[in-house]
Each structure stands twice: as structure tokens, then as C-alpha cells.
Amino acid sequence: MPHASAPQHDAPRDSPDTTPDAAAGTPPAKARGKAGEKSPRSTARKAVGRPPRISRDDVVRAARRIVDDAGVDALTMRRLATDLGTTPMALYHHVRDKEELLVLLLDDYAAGALRPTGLPDDPVERVLAAAAAIHDALAARPWIAQVLTADDLMAASALWYVEQVVDGLTAAGLSPAQAVHGYRAIWYYTAGEILVRATAARRRAADDRPTYREHVFAGLDPAELPRLSGVAADWAELTAQDTYRDGLRALVTGLVAGR
Amino acid sequence: MPHASAPQHDAPRDSPDTTPDAAAGTPPAKARGKAGEKSPRSTARKAVGRPPRISRDDVVRAARRIVDDAGVDALTMRRLATDLGTTPMALYHHVRDKEELLVLLLDDYAAGALRPTGLPDDPVERVLAAAAAIHDALAARPWIAQVLTADDLMAASALWYVEQVVDGLTAAGLSPAQAVHGYRAIWYYTAGEILVRATAARRRAADDRPTYREHVFAGLDPAELPRLSGVAADWAELTAQDTYRDGLRALVTGLVAGR
DNA sequence: ACCTGAACACCGTTCAAGT
DNA sequence: ACCTGAACACCGTTCAAGT
Numbered sequence: 293m294p295h296a297s298a299p300q301h302d303a304p305r306d307s308p309d310t311t312p313d314a315a316a317g318t319p320p321a322k323a324r325g326k327a328g329e330k331s332p333r334s335t336a337r338k339a340v341g342r343p344p345r346i347s348r349d350d351v352v353r354a355a356r357r358i359v360d361d362a363g364v365d366a367l368t369m370r371r372l373a374t375d376l377g378t379t380p381m382a383l384y385h386h387v388r389d390k391e392e393l394l395v396l397l398l399d400d401y402a403a404g405a406l407r408p409t410g411l412p413d414d415p416v417e418r419v420l421a422a423a424a425a426i427h428d429a430l431a432a433r434p435w436i437a438q439v440l441t442a443d444d445l446m447a448a449s450a451l452w453y454v455e456q457v458v459d460g461l462t463a464a465g466l467s468p469a470q471a472v473h474g475y476r477a478i479w480y481y482t483a484g485e486i487l488v489r490a491t492a493a494r495r496r497a498a499d500d501r502p503t504y505r506e507h508v509f510a511g512l513d514p515a516e517l518p519r520l521s522g523v524a525a526d527w528a529e530l531t532a533q534d535t536y537r538d539g540l541r542a543l544v545t546g547l548v549a550g551r
Numbered sequence: 552m553p554h555a556s557a558p559q560h561d562a563p564r565d566s567p568d569t570t571p572d573a574a575a576g577t578p579p580a581k582a583r584g585k586a587g588e589k590s591p592r593s594t595a596r597k598a599v600g601r602p603p604r605i606s607r608d609d610v611v612r613a614a615r616r617i618v619d620d621a622g623v624d625a626l627t628m629r630r631l632a633t634d635l636g637t638t639p640m641a642l643y644h645h646v647r648d649k650e651e652l653l654v655l656l657l658d659d660y661a662a663g664a665l666r667p668t669g670l671p672d673d674p675v676e677r678v679l680a681a682a683a684a685i686h687d688a689l690a691a692r693p694w695i696a697q698v699l700t701a702d703d704l705m706a707a708s709a710l711w712y713v714e715q716v717v718d719g720l721t722a723a724g725l726s727p728a729q730a731v732h733g734y735r736a737i738w739y740y741t742a743g744e745i746l747v748r749a750t751a752a753r754r755r756a757a758d759d760r761p762t763y764r765e766h767v768f769a770g771l772d773p774a775e776l777p778r779l780s781g782v783a784a785d786w787a788e789l790t791a792q793d794t795y796r797d798g799l800r801a802l803v804t805g806l807v808a809g810r
Numbered sequence: 811a812c813c814t815g816a817a818c819a820c821c822g823t824t825c826a827a828g829t
Numbered sequence: 830a831c832c833t834g835a836a837c838a839c840c841g842t843t844c845a846a847g848t
Binding site: 459483484485508520523526527530549550 | 741
């Protein structure tokens with residue numbers, strides 16, 4: 293199901309948008325000049341002019357290929373154009389800029405993530421399952437981390453997961469406002485885990501300056517920092533363990549207990 | 552106290568390192584060629600050659616100025632060189648590359664953060680206070696967020712905070728391993744909050760595509776996503792509220808309860 | 811040892827023009 | 830309407846040379 297339900301936000305002029313101001317009223321500042329001045333003789337919605345060679349979907353698909361194959365750093369407008377057999381500037385007719393492309397990519401990916409079948413009935417367990425599902429889907433692709441900071445996600449196609457979390461928290465006794473705040477807390481924790489872990493993995497892969505933390509920990513003063521000195525030897529092993537679900541459970545438990 | 556205790560990791564050749572392999576044994580891959588081949592006649596540690604015009608501290612200080620004044624995006628090696636009255640390449644004699652500079656910057660900033668005086672005696676409250684202190688220190692500077700992903704922080708000078716958290720969790724009954732995992736969970740939550748919030752703020756400041764989320768929420772199908780439809784009108788207001796401490800308390804409560 | 815100058819190999823994006 | 834070509838205004842970093 294490739295992003296069938298993802299809304300085409302900021303689609304260039306061809307989206308039959310229901311809200312009038314999204315298409316004509318107050319377009320984003322950057323696009324305003326272009327949209328208003330560039331096509332002075334487009335009097336009607338007729339399909340006039342050169343037929344398109346590539347579509348927005350083509351762009352997103354090609355971008356996803358690059359990112360999956362070679363990482364998000366390899367995604368440049370120039371390479372993307374080359375892969376599509378066009379020029380860099382042709383892309384700008386389909387996406388506003390690179391950041392929009394990244395958000396589109398994230399949406400597209402979230403839409404393709406599997407919705408877990410048979411979520412538990414118990415509210416807390418349901419929250420845990422939904423959060424873990426979106427976490428696992430995102431954590432599976434390391435490039436997500438770098439895109440995450442470009443959007444607070446939870447946009448468009450990931451809303452189903454958000455619904456499950458908010459619903460579960462409500463069923464567990466939280467007020468609607470508390471449930472939204474609870475969802476946000478879960479999202480902070482989840483996004484943070486993905487980002488921190490992805491960075492650590494990148495660091496490890498580069499195998500550059502690998503001994504920095506060890507260096508710091510080796511120089512610990514047991515008198516000043518006794519606890520850290522005590523766990524210094526095990527730190528690497530302990531932090532390498534995947535404890536996402538444990539922390540998630542603690543957070544959700546605390547949210548429900550503190551209602 | 553400008554990072555007096557911050558270790559000079561990867562300082563170029565002049566650091567009298569105690570661990571032999573940090574200075575000579577296995578230098579990072581990138582630097583290996585340069586370090587091994589560039590100075591064939593440096594037979595002793597004598598201060599020979601041209602006297603330095605700028606120091607590593609100068610570089611970090613100038614970088615901090617730029618970042619504080621104009622944001623992290625304005626920090627380029629070229630501008631930094633201009634501000635220091637040198638050439639871009641002179642900088643590379645003091646820092647390995649730009650990423651190291653960013654990490655140095657983060658360290659430097661964390662070292663300058665105020666340690667809260669009079670931490671509470673109660674273990675849970677102590678954990679909350681320490682975590683909130685590091686959170687507030689980092690959240691005060693928006694550029695931190697972008698640097699955070701370049702390091703898992705908690706390095707060097709921020710260790711005091713880590714000690715407080717691990718100690719508090721231990722005093723609350725967690726095992727050393729549980730305390731480390733708990734600290735990690737708190738760090739995920741904290742880093743995630745800062746990152747997500749900073750991105751949202753950036754988005755708002757750009758006032759570009761401001762209606763995307765509203766657009767998505769306006770198109771919600773109440774039959775499919777009833778909870779979200781119910782809170783759609785209040786979403787912006789609810790998520791604008793600062794609930795970092797509430798979520799933190801829930802997390803810590805859950806960690807202690809689940810021990 | 812420390813610094814400079816010039817160059818390399820890129821970026822994202824604008825602008826004016828073509829069909 | 831859609832695409833092209835050339836250019837702008839940058840990047841971080843390497844390399845060879847100077848003092």
C-alpha cells in the first residue's frame with residue numbers, strides 16, 4: 293500500500309483541494325511569487341503545454357531507492373535527477389525543495405509500514421504495542437533519524453498509530469488532554485531513542501574516534517563520580533542492550549499511575 | 552569555568568596523553584596518514600617551528616560566538632576563519648574536522664551549565680531535578696538540537712548530571728544495570744523532547760507551510776480516527792504546552808515502580 | 811610547527827530560455 | 830505546463846608550498 297492515503301500537501305497546482313486557501317488564498321511565502329507570476333496565460337484548468345515526463349511519485353520513488361541503497365547522505369538533487377534521466381531543476385517542478393522531498397519520503401515510508409494485526413484489548417498493552425510498532429518501523433531504516441528532525445512526523449499516514457496510543461491512554465483513564473500529552477511523551481522517548489541509537493551506530497560504523505567515551509570513562513575520578521566509576525567497565529555493554537520496550541513500559545505505567 | 556575539565560580528545564599531537572594508544576598506537580583512520588607522514592623530522596618534543604597564532608580554545612570560542620549570534624547554520628569553516636583572521640585551513644591544525652568542532656562546542660557548553668545547588672535528598676526528586684537541569688541548559692540554546700545528533704553527549708563535562716541520575720535511581724532501589732538503563736531512558740526522552748520541540752520552533756519561525764498539520768487534522772475521518780478527531784481542535788494548544796516535567800516524572804515513577 | 815593559496819569536488823537553488 | 834542549460838553562491842577538505 294504505497295502511501296495511498298497520504299495527502300499531497302503542497303502539490304503544485306494540480307490538487308483539487310477542498311479548502312480554498314490551500315490552493316489559492318495564502319500559498320507559502322516562497323512559492324507565492326512563482327505561483328502568481330510564472331504562468332500568466334493559464335486562464336483555465338485545461339491540460340495545456342508540454343506533457344509531463346516525470347511525476348511527483350516518480351521523484352519520491354527514485355529518492356527512496358537512493359536512500360535505501362546508499363543512505364540519506366547520498367540523496368542529492370543532482371543524483372536524483374541523473375537517476376531519473378532529467379536535470380536537477382526539473383525536480384523543482386514536483387517538489388518545492390529538498391526538505392519537502394524528505395518529508396514526503398518519511399510520509400511515504402510511514403504509510404508503507406505494517407499495521408500490527410490483533411492489537412491487545414488491554415489499554416496499556418495496546419499503547420505499548422502501537423508505540424513499539426511505529427518505533428520498529430522507523431528504527432529499521434537508519435536514514436529516518438536524520439529526517440525525523442525535519443518534521444515532527446506523526447503526520448498523515450502515521451496517524452493510525454497515534455489514534456491507538458491516544459485511545460489506549462484514554463481507555464486507561466486519562467482525560468483527552470492527558471492522553472495527548474501522554475502520546476507526546478511517548479513520541480519524545482521514541483524519537484529520542486531512534487536518534488541517539490542511530491547516531492551511535494553511525495559513529496561505530498565510521499570507526500573513527502572510537503575510544504572517546506572509553507577515554508572519558510577511563511579518566512573518571514571515583515571520589516567525584518562514584519556511581520559512574522562503578523559501572524564504567526560495563527557501560528558499553530549495558531548501553532548496547534536494547535531496552536526500548538522496558539523504558540516504554542515504565543513511561544506508560546507512570547503515565548497511567550499518575551493520572 | 553570554561554570546560555576546564557573537558558578532555559582534549561584527539562588533540563593533534565601535543566596532548567601528553569596517559570594512555571599510549573590514544574597518542575601513538577591506533578590513531579583514527581583518517582588522521583593516520585597525516586600524522587605518520589607529515590612531520591618526518593620531528594625527532595623530539597621540542598617547541599620548534601613557527602609560534603602558534605591561534606589556539607584550539609580560540610577556535611572553539613569563536614565558533615561559540617558565531618553559533619550564539621547567528622545559529623548553527625552560520626557556522627562554516629570559512630566564516631570561522633574570517634572571524635579569526637586566518638584561512639580555513641589553519642583551523643584544521645586545531646580541530647580534526649567540523650564534526651569534532653561541534654562536539655567540542657557541545658562539551659564546552661555543557662561545562663558552562665550551572666549545576667543546581669541543593670539537590671533534593673529524596674532519590675526520585677533528585678533524579679528529576681538533575682534531569683530537568685540538563686534539559687533546561689540544553690533546551691535554552693536551539694542550536695544544541697542539531698549538534699545532539701552528532702554525539703550522544705553525556706560526554707565529559709556533563710557527567711556530573713549523569714552521576715546524579717544514576718545515583719538517585721540506585722538509591723531508589725534499582726540495581727546498577729537498571730540504573731544505567733533508566734538513565735538511558737531518561738536521556739532518550741530528554742533528547743527527543745529537545746529535538747522535536749526545536750524542530751517545531753524552527754518550523755514555526757520559518758512560517759512556511761504552517762498549515763500542514765492543520766490540513767491533515769482538518770481532513771480527519773471521525774469514523775476511522777475518533778479520538779484524534781475529538782482532540783483535533785485542541786491539538787495545537789495541547790502540544791504547545793510544556794509538559795516535559797510531567798512526562799519525566801511519569802517515566803521516573805514507572806522506572807522506580809517497575810524495579 | 812604552524813600557516814597560506816590555490817584548487818578539487820561537490821552542494822541547493824535561481825534565472826532566463828526553450829518547446 | 831513542463832523541462833533545460835548555464836550560472837550563482839556557496840560548502841568541507843586535500844595538497845603542496847611557504848616560514
